[in-house]
Amino acid sequence: MLLNLIYNLKHAFILTFLKPIRHGRASRAEFWYANMASVICTFIGYIILKIADNQGFIVYYITLGMTMVMSIYAYFCGIMLLRRRVHDYGRSFLFIIIIYIAIWFLNFLISTVITTVSLTLLSGSFLTFLISNAIYYGLFGIKKGDKHYNKYGLSPYNNVNFRPLISKSGT
Missing domain, CATH: 1.20.58 (Methane Monooxygenase Hydroxylase; Chain G, domain 1)
Known part of the structure; x- marks a missing residue:
């Protein structure tokens, strides 16, 4: 093994x-x-x-x-x-570009919420990291x-x- x-x-x-x-x-x-x-x-x-x-x-x-x-x-x-x-x-390479734009937009939204709600930068970065990786590995690593x-x-x-x-x- x-x-x-x-x-x-x-x-x-x-x-x-x-x-x-x-x-x-x-x-x-x-x-x-x-x-x-x-x-x-x-x-x-x-x-x-x-x-x-x-x-x-x-x-x-x-x-x-x-x-x-x-x-x-x-x-x-x-x-x-x-x-x-x-x-x-x-799928074509364009699919990856769309996903990356969606993740960047999601990062922008989360950073906006962090500044509005006064969450710490570390918790917002960690949340963005978790969501981005869930999308990344969920779409590309799990789907047959x-x-x-x-x-x-x-x-x-x-x-x-x-x-x-x-x-x-x-x-």
């Missing part, structure tokens, strides 16, 4: 971050494993940044600059993954894609790219 998890994370990392511009569709498994790989890479980057903080001013800012460049690249790769993910259920060919290509479910963590026999 652990070896399959490591294989799946490595495979998702390669598909998402080393080959981000691809055509076709992304399965839910690719979406979830890529997000897990992204969290692991972020955690490792945070640890490296904390270690560099103790090494001096110049080393810290060089490391911080490299971290920022990697974050921008990871954001681009995430957008490309989302593009393939919405293609899995027959088309089982058959659609206008964006073959079904990713026909390709066995990821190994199951639990076998059909339950062991």
